Amino acid sequence: MNDKVEIICSYLSGTSTEEEILLFNEIMEQKEGRLLFAQLKRIWDEAPNVRNHQEYDSKRAFYELSKRMETNRKLKRRYLVATISGIAASILLVFGLWGIIKLQGDRNNQTEITFKTETGNRSELVLPDGSKVWLNAQTQIKYSPDFGKSNRNVSLSGEAYFDVSHSTKPFVVDVKDFKIKVYGTKFNISAYPDDQYFQTSLESGQISIKKEGNEEITVKPGQLIKYERKSSAFQSGTVETERYSAWRLNKMYLDNETIKDLARKLERQYNILISFVPESLGEGIHYSGIFTNENVTEVLDAISIASGLKYTKKDNKYTIEKK
Amino acid sequence: MAEDDIQLLVRIKTGDYNAFEILFNRYYNFLCNSALMFVKDSFLAEDIVQEVFVKIWETRTVINITSSIKSYLFIAVKNRSLNKIQSETVRKEYSSRFLNQQNNEVLQVELEQEEFREHLYRCIQKLPPRCKDVFLESRFKEMKQEQIAAKMHISLKTVKTQVSKALRYIQNCLQLYYPEYF
Numbered sequence: 001m002n003d004k005v006e007i008i009c010s011y012l013s014g015t016s017t018e019e020e021i022l023l024f025n026e027i028m029e030q031k032e033g034r035l036l037f038a039q040l041k042r043i044w045d046e047a048p049n050v051r052n053h054q055e056y057d058s059k060r061a062f063y064e065l066s067k068r069m070e071t072n073r074k075l076k077r078r079y080l081v082a083t084i085s086g087i088a089a090s091i092l093l094v095f096g097l098w099g100i101i102k103l104q105g106d107r108n109n110q111t112e113i114t115f116k117t118e119t120g121n122r123s124e125l126v127l128p129d130g131s132k133v134w135l136n137a138q139t140q141i142k143y144s145p146d147f148g149k150s151n152r153n154v155s156l157s158g159e160a161y162f163d164v165s166h167s168t169k170p171f172v173v174d175v176k177d178f179k180i181k182v183y184g185t186k187f188n189i190s191a192y193p194d195d196q197y198f199q200t201s202l203e204s205g206q207i208s209i210k211k212e213g214n215e216e217i218t219v220k221p222g223q224l225i226k227y228e229r230k231s232s233a234f235q236s237g238t239v240e241t242e243r244y245s246a247w248r249l250n251k252m253y254l255d256n257e258t259i260k261d262l263a264r265k266l267e268r269q270y271n272i273l274i275s276f277v278p279e280s281l282g283e284g285i286h287y288s289g290i291f292t293n294e295n296v297t298e299v300l301d302a303i304s305i306a307s308g309l310k311y312t313k314k315d316n317k318y319t320i321e322k323k
Numbered sequence: 324m325a326e327d328d329i330q331l332l333v334r335i336k337t338g339d340y341n342a343f344e345i346l347f348n349r350y351y352n353f354l355c356n357s358a359l360m361f362v363k364d365s366f367l368a369e370d371i372v373q374e375v376f377v378k379i380w381e382t383r384t385v386i387n388i389t390s391s392i393k394s395y396l397f398i399a400v401k402n403r404s405l406n407k408i409q410s411e412t413v414r415k416e417y418s419s420r421f422l423n424q425q426n427n428e429v430l431q432v433e434l435e436q437e438e439f440r441e442h443l444y445r446c447i448q449k450l451p452p453r454c455k456d457v458f459l460e461s462r463f464k465e466m467k468q469e470q471i472a473a474k475m476h477i478s479l480k481t482v483k484t485q486v487s488k489a490l491r492y493i494q495n496c497l498q499l500y501y502p503e504y505f
Contacts, residue, residue: 056355
């Protein structure tokens, strides 16, 4: 026996048999039937609208907000101090420029210029052509002294966010496995030698990826290109690119990442070591979430609670295992 | 307006941070999901809602809320979301549909719609696992029943049964949350 809900359901999904259509018409003749239909139709029609709904952590959010307001207050207080130190900074800048000119003077010896961040550190720098680079932890960027003159080539190991100034000379980032060619744009590259994947996401402008022996791939804004090093294969997808450069703002965004990958990020950022017992544990559990400015124990607490894990700490070594 | 909300607002006006936190916890989830309907990015949605609350706290001494706090918050979040929508065309479409109709009745309808969605989401989350999987494929991914059957290796009949089971379950669940509507 078909019941009313089933008949209405067939109607809503457009799969009614002829017999069901007759039964449906019977239901709609009664007031009570029409009411049931209206209720179910509303559920049916509204359901796709909640597909992106989620459960937010309001406790965490309130903590974030409190910190944000605290910083606002401090910034206001510091405004005067900042103006004074601004003057001091411009004096320093003059000396800084002198340093660069001097460096260009001895460029006959073609030593490369290297910037490096250690574990647990981040840094930003301005390249001679005016392009800005933000370096995540454990990252190294190198360029030759004639950068900006005959070429704009840099080589990168680690993770960086680029805001490249516009020029007819292409800006090329070499990450060893492939090269990325850029024409004035904002994008993020993650290419840590110990990671399984290299990935780049483009916020605006245009970049293309060239791997020796492969065709050039053009990346569009909003796209993420993932490169699996083991198989040398590229994958692409559309993403919210801000999430991939969120580390610049001290936010860590995780979208269904294995906790092994997450552990790598934490190791770089906090200068710690994380191991899993058994080792396969790290691959089996996935985690999604956002962390802002948390210290390492806050992050590990959150993951442990969410995934039924526990961790122990000895010096700067953390061991994670099942509860 | 719920009596409780009025009291909270009075306490907030006197600088009671604890009352502010209660208000925040009460509406944060609802407002984030409302913002998400406009901006499509949960990261940004949370930012927007937090900005609105920061503003409330900073202007607490002069703030004057004549409607309910919930609809006040909802309007603030909605307006801020629309400002953040980058694409001009989308903004135009929304502004003709929403902004020009700032009258109370329309806002009430929108607010009621968002509340319905919030309840609906809760009820969908509570569906029994297998039933939920089928329902999500059907309504979130908008897959045809034949496709679902093939993908999940179940018969077409089972798909049909599970979807109507889900509808019946959600209807009952909404009745609990929502006696006014059902």
